[in-house]
Amino acid sequence: MKHFSHSKKFISLLLSVAVAMTMTLSTVMTPLAAASVSDLRQKLQEQQAALEKVNQQLKETQSDKADAQALKTQLEQQKSLLLSQIGTLTEQIGGLDNDIVNKQDEINQKQQEVDQKQAEYDQRWADFKDRMRAMQRLNDGGSIALLSSATNLYQLLTFATTLEQIVSKDEEICQQLEDEHTQLEQQRAELEQAKADLEAKKADYEAQKAALNSKTSELAENISQTDESISKAEAEEQALKEAQIEANKKVDEAAKELDAALNAANQAYGNASIQCSLDFGRPLATYKYVSCYFGGNGHRGTDYAAPGGTEIYAVSGGVVTAAAYHYSWGYYVQVYHGKDDNGNSYSTLYAHMNSAPIVSVGSSVSKGQTLGYVGSTGNSTGNHLHLEMKVNNVLVNVMNYLS
Template identity: 30%
Template sequence: MKRVFWRAGLALVIALAFSSIIYGTSTLKNMQEQKKAIQQQIKKEYEELKAKKDEISLVYQEILKYDQQYFEVQQVLDVLETRLTEKKTEIETTQAQLVTAKEKEDVYYKNTKERIKVMYEYGNTEYIAVLLESSNAMDFYNRLEYLNKVVEYDKTMLRRLEDIREEIEETEGRLIIEKAEMEHTQAEALIRKNDIENIRVLKSQQIAAANKKKEFIESEIKERQREEALLDKKIEEHIAAIERERQKQNNNALKFKEGFLKWPLPGHYRITSPFEKREDPFTHKIAMHNGTDIGAPNGTPIYAAADGEVIYAAWMNGYGNTIMIDHGKNSSGQHVITLYAHCSSLVATKGAQVVGGQTVVAKVGSTGRSTGNHLHFGLKIGGAWVDPMKNTKK
């Protein structure tokens, strides 16, 4: 039964001895995995940021293209506006010329009609009188030719005035058509200008939205980088802690020397049960007694046998209140652990650093499977129980 207790105690000792390093390594691995996840997230966000910047750049290029088109359309509109103003002036001038030409034509036509009317009313007497007043034949023919020229002149002038009027009317019509065409072109240009302006507004909205998304991604990247920096700091601190733990164990190994365990009960040297096979006082069966029992009054201080770290300070089945101290490794690389059992009370706590021969770790008692006040002093080297008396100096 006692062997079962020792096996359970051994498993617990091993677990406790390496728990800090194992836990530290496990925690470090978790933090490194967290860092890897953060780095992957940062990489993903950088890819999103690049895509968003490319999108913004593309939209900016489109806006520049539409700005150029807007500028060109505006130039066309400016030219059209100038030409329309000029065309309106031309039309107004032509219309004024047309009015003048019509007035001249009307006046000349009116005068001609008056002469024709007079000739009709009075017959050809005036023309005949003009001819008869000729002094000779030559004068007659001259007067006749003159009268014919007057008639021909009237006809020519009427045709010329009519041609001028028709030409002005044609010019007016052409100018009106040109003006209408310009106004149509202007209307189309205005529509195009408005379309471009709407597109520019839409593209500006796209850029605003993209910039907002870009700023959000940048803030997320900064947050991830901040988390990564904090995690890096924690990892560094954790690695340093693990290194300190290893260094401490290495220091413990250097401090421990065979044959120089200090006596745990100064002034009390009575061995009540040595390290050997014996009859178990409870089962009455022969079994190995894996330690040395040292008799002492209840409450006697128990000192650490060597420098080390308390890895167990609690009740341990048949051993009652028990202290276990890890002293690191000896020169052969074997782990050294001492055990103090059946204590009435525990002074040291788990994790405490103790100094051999100086630190009180517990007090003598008779807890657990015990027949009287004593200290069960055990020593394990390299996983095997050995006689503590061969390694202890009184």
């Protein structure tokens, strides 16, 4: 009996020490875990900021590249239009060259006609003068005697009429030749003017072509400079994409570290005898619609669009293991719900609250208890609740567990 009494005292002492150690460890672990989560949260925030900066630089570079490519397309279209205009002018100038050559041929032909007509006129004039000189000699040599030799009046009148007709015919022919010569000269002058007009038009086209060639050269230089800008932007884009990959890796690492710390925070309270009934309730009394589903583009949870200020409820009883501000989540709360009959642990996280949570780390909450209110803090666009669930510290689709 005495031995049994000593054994009971020893066991009681051991239990007392164990309880004291458990309380001491719980007291020590909570501040350390909180400090670790806070540090990791700050680290993740810094990595997120660095990633956002790289993303912004990449966006600006891609925008600059797109602008440069659009400008190049515009310049090439202008150059193509100018080349088309130059081609048209070249064809027109070639046509004018042919017209000028043809016009010169017409002028040469007309000049030959003028020269021929002038020769005819000169010959007719020479013949006329020869007849005048013959008639003068006839008159000096006794034309009166010639007239006197006429045996009758008919012969006399016929001889006089013939002389008059010869003179009149020569005058008519000479006048006709002179008129034809004048007309040919006028035609030649018109051809010369037409040729001059063609040459002036050709000179105008050549001036336009020279101006277009100059503009084309300028556009070619601009296109070359734009190509350099595009190449530079592509090089910067490639470098930023590599930096983006590295920044994403760091963000992922920081997120994993934060997840591990949050899981550790759950584990710190895992020793508590919390039984998870798996009877999960609604996180909101009502909401508009699901704005983003779990897993879409790597989305960690489910987003419920709801008016700002809507009460956010714990989906099940448990203990608050995190309640703070996060760069991406904004104001958030994490609740550990304990283990089910099979030993699986459950926790949920509620993000983007409109202000600091109304619960604190270490406090017990019951199913349906208000944790905070819907907002849009952190990396958020519009009021909504971002709800995550973990089973055995692994993210799952919370919609598969809610009633």
